[in-house]
Amino acid sequence: MVYTKKHPALLIMGVLLILLAGFTNAGILDGIIAYLKIGGKTGEITNLGYVFGCISVVIGAWHMWGKHEEGNVDYYLSTVAGGMFILLIAMIVTWFAAPFVAVLSKSLGPVMADKYLHDVLGLNYVVLGILAGIITVNVFRIPAWAENGVRLSRLGLKTGVILLGTLYSLAELAHLGKLSVVMIGFFVLGSVGLVLFIGRRKQIPNSMGGVLSAGMGVCGVSATVAAAPVVQAKPTEIAYTIGTILIWGVGCMFIFPVIGHLLGLGHIQFGAWAGTGILNSAQVAGAALAYQPNGIETLKVAEIFNITRVLFLPIIVLWLAVWYVRREESVAGTQVNVGRVVFEKFPLFVLGFILMFALSSTGIFAPAQHYKGKYFDNNIGESKLLTAEETALLSSEASKVQSPAQAAALGRLIEGRKVANIDDDATLRGLNNAKVLSSDANKVLKKAHGAVYQTAKMVKKFRQWITWLFAFGLTGLGMQITGAAMRQAGGQPLVIGGIVGTIKAVLSLIVILLFVSETI
Amino acid sequence: MSDNDSQNIDLQQEAGAKFHRGSALSIFGSDRWEDLVALVCALLIAFGVYILVG
Numbered sequence: 001m002v003y004t005k006k007h008p009a010l011l012i013m014g015v016l017l018i019l020l021a022g023f024t025n026a027g028i029l030d031g032i033i034a035y036l037k038i039g040g041k042t043g044e045i046t047n048l049g050y051v052f053g054c055i056s057v058v059i060g061a062w063h064m065w066g067k068h069e070e071g072n073v074d075y076y077l078s079t080v081a082g083g084m085f086i087l088l089i090a091m092i093v094t095w096f097a098a099p100f101v102a103v104l105s106k107s108l109g110p111v112m113a114d115k116y117l118h119d120v121l122g123l124n125y126v127v128l129g130i131l132a133g134i135i136t137v138n139v140f141r142i143p144a145w146a147e148n149g150v151r152l153s154r155l156g157l158k159t160g161v162i163l164l165g166t167l168y169s170l171a172e173l174a175h176l177g178k179l180s181v182v183m184i185g186f187f188v189l190g191s192v193g194l195v196l197f198i199g200r201r202k203q204i205p206n207s208m209g210g211v212l213s214a215g216m217g218v219c220g221v222s223a224t225v226a227a228a229p230v231v232q233a234k235p236t237e238i239a240y241t242i243g244t245i246l247i248w249g250v251g252c253m254f255i256f257p258v259i260g261h262l263l264g265l266g267h268i269q270f271g272a273w274a275g276t277g278i279l280n281s282a283q284v285a286g287a288a289l290a291y292q293p294n295g296i297e298t299l300k301v302a303e304i305f306n307i308t309r310v311l312f313l314p315i316i317v318l319w320l321a322v323w324y325v326r327r328e329e330s331v332a333g334t335q336v337n338v339g340r341v342v343f344e345k346f347p348l349f350v351l352g353f354i355l356m357f358a359l360s361s362t363g364i365f366a367p368a369q370h371y372k373g374k375y376f377d378n379n380i381g382e383s384k385l386l387t388a389e390e391t392a393l394l395s396s397e398a399s400k401v402q403s404p405a406q407a408a409a410l411g412r413l414i415e416g417r418k419v420a421n422i423d424d425d426a427t428l429r430g431l432n433n434a435k436v437l438s439s440d441a442n443k444v445l446k447k448a449h450g451a452v453y454q455t456a457k458m459v460k461k462f463r464q465w466i467t468w469l470f471a472f473g474l475t476g477l478g479m480q481i482t483g484a485a486m487r488q489a490g491g492q493p494l495v496i497g498g499i500v501g502t503i504k505a506v507l508s509l510i511v512i513l514l515f516v517s518e519t520i
Numbered sequence: 521m522s523d524n525d526s527q528n529i530d531l532q533q534e535a536g537a538k539f540h541r542g543s544a545l546s547i548f549g550s551d552r553w554e555d556l557v558a559l560v561c562a563l564l565i566a567f568g569v570y571i572l573v574g
Contacts (some may be wrong), residue, residue, distance in 0.1 A: 001540055079547055151547045158558035163565065266566055348555035352562055461569045480545065
């Protein structure tokens, strides 16, 4: 059959993108850009608008006036219309809808520590993209000219997962404490096993149980996306898993600090608990900051525990690949050869993730000790050193600092005009969070931190690519979720997620109370 | 093949859409082929970033 539809939609989308890029470049949209606080994205809007606009115009013209015959050219080029349809919606969400939600949320003021409502509810491009896709398919339906290309979304997600490997490095992970690795390993593997067990008892589909176990066991969206193809998860099941994780995380963000204070947990204890029990990275950070608003010790420990989970992603994917085939083939009554399953079913894109992780660990993209592209380096030029006025301001307020560690770090900063070492950087960030000094002095501390905390340009670019690939993939995924499919999935996944999440939170709290003291 | 299996099929109807190639979730005929394309795309992006940004 011929897949290409003679329809002007792709051509029109191309023209719209070129107009958007042109208007942005000409400053016509400056008012909107300033209101949404997306000034840093004007280059991206212009570049992506022109590039994808021109591609769409050329292929759109071929769709309209070209001669189409059955074959690979027709099949693959016909997907461009659907792909651009997803991308256009993802662009609207990422550039306009998500920033608009953030502006509205910030106008309400912080609701928890320094976190705003959209941070707490996770209303970012991920959730809004899925929602936009769901609304599109259920309110307007997918147009016939886009149906073929909407199936490109999973390719985008897989490519994004592979590139995730560039954000981590072995040198950074090597610093992890043994306890964090053992604890996280136990709870990650335990959560996966528990979800699979309960899912089997509750007779939910294997694909649903598999993807939910990865989401509840490892960490949020990335693990869910990575495990989904292995267990043949449907879009509805992926969306349910992401929804379960976020809803669970919102509750935890409020409850964890209350319980932590009631039990009198130390900063390290609470950081370890939040990093183990809460799944979404932003929500882990939110709970940690809520627990210790005047320092970052809790946040650091929580982040360490959070990072550790990524180590287990390939193991979980492999486990689920074998588990899924065993479950499916046991129904069919056939014997499973584990070696064959590993060879045939282990996803190449997870190997790609490991490959990128290995490349990143060599230091090819950023200094080897980087984490998510950020690293400490205080070999800075004269222009980045604090000025005499700035050090004088800090000196005049130094007497306000009560903590000996913070006072010592501040003294070294004043003397050297730059942050002396990575530990001082963490201590001074805590001093900044504590808001002991005046706002002007805190601005100086922020400047000093920014001067020594570098961001690798290549990893920053990879992050942009990952954001776009996930925005594209998840918006397209939302477009495959119909109301009927959601009703069919029912509420079981939310119940199972809640049960497993609660068990994990309680058990990890007991382990922390028994084995974690003030040092790791 | 169970009802949950949505891959490696020639024709599937889901949400009203029919495809004679690939599956309801992918334009590619198999997961392995899709993985390979994703890997190639990621390597091209990585190479591009390395050359242009590095």
